Structure formats: structure tokens, C-alpha cells
Amino acid sequence: xxxxxxxILFLKDLFLCRRYLFGYSAAALASVLFTVAxxxxxxxxxxxxxxTVAIASGIHMIGVLLLGEAxxxxxxxxxxLPVSLLDYSIGKISVVLATYLIPWSTMFALTLIGTxxxxxxxxxxxxxxxxxxxxxxxxxxxxxxVAVVSESIGITICVMVxxxxxxxxxLMKITALPEVKAVMNGDQVLWPSAIVWTIGVELLFIxxxxxxxxxxxxxxxxxx
Amino acid sequence: MTTDxxxxxxxxxxxxxxxxxxxxxxxxxxxxxFEMEQxxxxxxxxxxxxxxSTCMRIMMGLVQPEKxxxxxxxxxxxxxxxxxxxxxxxxxxxxxxxxxxxxxxHMQFVRSLFPTWDDVYAKQLLQRFGLLEEQQIKGLSHGQxxxxxxxxxxxxxxxxxxxxxxxxxxxxxAKHEILSELMRxxxxxxxxxxxxxxxxxxxxxxCDSITFIDRGVVVGSRPRDEFLERWRRxxxxxxxxxxxxxxxxxxxxxxxxxxxxxxxxRFTDELRGQLLNSGAQIESIxxxxxxxxxxxxxxxGREGDM
Numbered sequence: 001x002x003x004x005x006x007x008i009l010f011l012k013d014l015f016l017c018r019r020y021l022f023g024y025s026a027a028a029l030a031s032v033l034f035t036v037a038x039x040x041x042x043x044x045x046x047x048x049x050x051x052t053v054a055i056a057s058g059i060h061m062i063g064v065l066l067l068g069e070a071x072x073x074x075x076x077x078x079x080x081l082p083v084s085l086l087d088y089s090i091g092k093i094s095v096v097l098a099t100y101l102i103p104w105s106t107m108f109a110l111t112l113i114g115t116x117x118x119x120x121x122x123x124x125x126x127x128x129x130x131x132x133x134x135x136x137x138x139x140x141x142x143x144x145x146v147a148v149v150s151e152s153i154g155i156t157i158c159v160m161v162x163x164x165x166x167x168x169x170x171l172m173k174i175t176a177l178p179e180v181k182a183v184m185n186g187d188q189v190l191w192p193s194a195i196v197w198t199i200g201v202e203l204l205f206i207x208x209x210x211x212x213x214x215x216x217x218x219x220x221x222x223x224x
Numbered sequence: 225m226t227t228d229x230x231x232x233x234x235x236x237x238x239x240x241x242x243x244x245x246x247x248x249x250x251x252x253x254x255x256x257x258f259e260m261e262q263x264x265x266x267x268x269x270x271x272x273x274x275x276x277s278t279c280m281r282i283m284m285g286l287v288q289p290e291k292x293x294x295x296x297x298x299x300x301x302x303x304x305x306x307x308x309x310x311x312x313x314x315x316x317x318x319x320x321x322x323x324x325x326x327x328x329x330h331m332q333f334v335r336s337l338f339p340t341w342d343d344v345y346a347k348q349l350l351q352r353f354g355l356l357e358e359q360q361i362k363g364l365s366h367g368q369x370x371x372x373x374x375x376x377x378x379x380x381x382x383x384x385x386x387x388x389x390x391x392x393x394x395x396x397x398a399k400h401e402i403l404s405e406l407m408r409x410x411x412x413x414x415x416x417x418x419x420x421x422x423x424x425x426x427x428x429x430x431c432d433s434i435t436f437i438d439r440g441v442v443v444g445s446r447p448r449d450e451f452l453e454r455w456r457r458x459x460x461x462x463x464x465x466x467x468x469x470x471x472x473x474x475x476x477x478x479x480x481x482x483x484x485x486x487x488x489x490r491f492t493d494e495l496r497g498q499l500l501n502s503g504a505q506i507e508s509i510x511x512x513x514x515x516x517x518x519x520x521x522x523x524x525g526r527e528g529d530m
Contacts, residue, residue, distance in 0.1 A: 080314040
């Protein structure tokens with residue numbers, strides 16, 4: 001493994017998607033500002049924008065950085081340079097993760113902070129925030145794994161749509177659980193076992209999806 | 225002593241493919257073996273879909289063969305891919321640069337990976353190829369794109385150049401500029417070039433040795449001059465009852481009444497004598513162009529004759 005080559009590949013991709021990254025980070029910031037607005041309609045728009053940014057930035061970065069290089073035939077150029085398949089795979093998956101995590105972590109961190117800092121915020125709802133954001137991250141990693149294995153933008157979009165539908169089902173189901181309902185409107189942070197289990201499963205899923213992506217990418221026999 | 229001799233032999237081989245096989249749905253590379261010495265210029269000629277690109281991608285470690293061994297510049301490509309590529313410049317007609325970025329950005333990017341990058345030479349190439357650093361890749365014509373890629377390859381001073389159809393689709397001027405630059409590179413005795421094309425004229429201009437490939441099989445591999453010396457078209461006249469002598473490499477190409485056109489890939493003065501002894505009268509013995517030799521080699525290969 002050549003760390004210098006990985007760093008160069010990583011920075012190259014970061015530079016290539018700089019405009020998208022800036023746009024998604026700005027949209028992420030705007031979504032948080034909308035969410036904390038006193039008007040419930042604007043706040044709801046902020047929430048929708050947040051979910052949209054998390055979903056759209058993920059599929060877009062996978063498309064541009066991972067699948068785009070195969071479609072545009074720029075991968076042949078990169079792989080003609082002194083990099084191994086392992087260097088390429090680590091650099092590629094790392095940069096896709098980084099470009100997703102920048103807007104994602106902005107939204108996650110600011111939402112958490114906002115819940116504690118804003119005077120009217122219901123602190124009890126804070127337990128839902130990691131569960132929702134980890135669901136979005138897990139859904140993104142599933143798309144990444146599918147993109148690595150299938151190299152198909154069509155199949156990856158289908159997985160994204162399925163993840164989007166499942167997110168709504170997830171939100172409905174988890175907020176309907178009596179133990180979650182009970183703590184949501186409280187002014188203390190309490191962790192019901194359902195939420196703890198959900199977060200545990202999401203973390204496990206994240207590790208597995210990430211491992212599958214790395215494992216498959218580094219074992220691809222023909223990259224071009 | 226023996227070990228030293230072996231080491232020096234290994235160092236002299238630029239590319240070695242041994243028993244390479246690779247199967248795709250509609251194409252198969254069958255037991256391809258190929259060797260190329262350092263400091264030589266070799267041409268890989270084959271029709272479209274013959275397996276030239278697959279062979280070259282296997283040499284670069286971009287495609288993994290199912291069987292066989294590949295070593296490039298003395299290193300096994302399967303285990304030393306990155307190190308080997310430090311000294312290889314690979315061009316493919318299918319290769320693309322990043323459209324929104326400028327050529328200068330690509331130069332900086334490639335320079336960051338190659339300590340051997342030569343800035344002065346890169347500037348000279350920019351001038352010779354009529355390119356500008358600030359030009360965006362998406363605004364380049366096909367010829368300019370090929371030149372830009374060759375600039376990125378040549379300026380890093382690779383020991384080995386693997387060029388997959390670099391002259392494909394170029395206008396005569398661009399083709400001349402590129403071949404001229406390659407001729408300059410060839411002047412350096414330490415540089416090795418493998419050049420693929422389906423255009424024999426381009427290959428003939430710069431290559432010392434030639435390998436013909438068709439349908440995933442090597443159908444001939446020799447020094448260029450040996451190909452040109454061994455292949456002949458012989459026009460003979462003979463009686464109706466005359467039979468073609470069963471001589472190795474001699475084939476009847478066409479017949480018009482008593483005139484018969486024969487083609488051989490093993491021409492010698494002895495063959496001339498044997499034809500005369502058989503009762504035929506030799507009208508002419510003609511040399512063949514590389515393109516004619518290529519077509520005949522491919523057709524013989526398809527007949528399972530070579």
C-alpha cells in the first residue's frame with residue numbers, strides 16, 4: 001500500500017468534486033437553519049431539505065466519483081499511473097465517504113447542538129437524531145456497496161429509492177413505539193432500549209456494508 | 225557466474241507473456257506467449273477485436289489473466305503492479321482525461337506521481353504539439369486529446385511505452401507529429417516501445433519486430449525485415465496438369481488459366497529451384513507489403529496453417 005499515492009488520488013477526487021461538495025455543504029447548513037426556525041412550516045421544509053441533502057449528496061457522489069470514472073473511461077487513465085488496485089480502492093472509497101460525511105456530519109452535529117441550545121427545543125427528541133442520521137448513513141453505505149458490486153447507476157438508484165421508502169416506514173414505526181413516544185416530549189435525554197437496539201443494528205450494518213465495499217473493490221479482477 | 229548471466233538475461237527482457245489465457249463471453253485469448261527485448265520497438269498488429277488491447281491491458285495489470293505469467297521490466301505484474309507502472313507509459317485509444325479540467329492541471333497531477341517528470345521536455349512537447357496548458361480537455365479535438373495524453377506519458381520519461389492504437393482516427397498531420405515524436409524517443413537506446421495498430425503502415429515506420437495477432441491467437445512474430453524477406457508472391461505459368469509441389473509455407477493464392485499466383489512465407493533460392501524442377505515457369509517473384517503479409521498471415525492462421 002502506497003500512502004502517498006492514496007493521498008494524491010484522494011485529493012484529486014476531492015478537487016474534482018469541489019463545487020458539488022460546496023453546494024451540498026451550503027444546502028446542509030441551510031437545512032439546519034430552516035429546521036430551527038420558529039415557523040413550523042419552515043421548520044418542516046428544513047427537515048425535508050435535510051433528508052433530501054443526505055440522500056441526494058450520497059447518490060450524486062457515488063455517481064460522480066465511483067461510477068462516473070468507469071463510465072467516462074477516466075479510470076483507465078488513473079489505473080495507468082503507478083497505483084495498485086488496493087491504493088485505488090482505498091483512495092476511492094475514502095473520498096466517497098469523506099464527501100458524504102462532510103454535509104452529513106454538518107447536519108448531524110448542528111441538529112444535535114441545536115436541540116440542546118435552542119430554548120424551545122424538546123431535549124427528549126435528541127435520541128431520535130442519531131437513529132435517523134445513522135439510518136441515512138447506513139442507507140448510503142448500502143448504495144455504495146451495491147454500486148461497487150454492480151457498477152450500475154440504475155441498480156444503485158433503485159436501492160436509493162428503496163432506502164428512501166424505508167426511511168419513511170422507519171420514522172413512522174419508531175416514533176409510534178410507546179417507549180419512544182414517552183421520552184420524545186420530555187425535557188430529559190433518556191435512551192429507550194428500542195432506540196439503543198436500533199442504533200446498534202445500524203452500526204453493525206454500517207460496518208458490514210463498508211467491509212463488503214472494500215472487500216469487493218479490492219478483489220475486482222478487471223478494472224477496465 | 226550462472227546466476228549473473230541469468231540476471232542479465234532477465235533484465236534485458238522488457239515484456240514477457242507466457243501462456244496467457246483470458247476468456248470473455250464472446251472472445252478468448254488463447255495461450256498467448258510473447259517476449260520483447262529492452263531497447264526495441266515492437267508492433268502488435270491485428271484486426272479489430274483480435275485481442276491487442278486485452279494483451280496490453282494484461283501487461284499493465286489492468287486485466288487479470290486466468291492462466292499464464294506476465295512480467296514487465298523484470299517484475300511480475302501481478303505482485304508489483306504499482307512499481308512496474310512507475311516505469312511504463314500506457315496509452316489507450318479508450319483512455320479519457322477529466323473533461324472539465326485543463327491540461328496544466330493534468331500535468332501537475334501526473335507530475336505529483338512521477339519523480340522522473342521532466343518539466344523542460346513537457347514544455348517542448350507542448351510547443352511541438354501546439355497545445356496550451358490552460359486548454360480545457362473538453363475543448364480538445366481527438367488529435368489534440370491524443371497528443372495531450374502522449375505528452376503526459378512522454379514527459380515522465382518511462383523506460384517502456386505501451387501504446388494501444390495511438391494513431392487511430394488521426395489526420396495525416398497529427399499522425400506524422402506523433403510518429404515523429406515516437407521516432408525521437410526511439411533514438412534513446414534504452415527505451416522500449418510496444419505499439420499496436422491495425423494500420424500496418426504506421427507500424428512499419430517505427431517497429432523493429434512485429435507480432436500478428438488474430439482471434440486471440442498469435443499468428444506470427446518475427447523481426448520486421450525477416451517478415452519482408454521471407455514472404456514473396458510468385459507468378460508462375462504451368463500446364464493444366466501441373467500440381468503445386470508440397471513445400472512448406474507455399475500456397476496457391478489464385479489461378480487464371482495457366483497463370484498461377486503463389487504465396488510463400490519461407491522464400492529461399494532453393495524454393496525457386498524446386499518450382500522450376502516441378503515444371504513451372506517463373507514469370508515474376510515479388511516482394512510483399514507488410515499489409516499483404518499481415519492479411520495472408522491472418523488468413524493462414526484462420527485456416528490453422530501457421
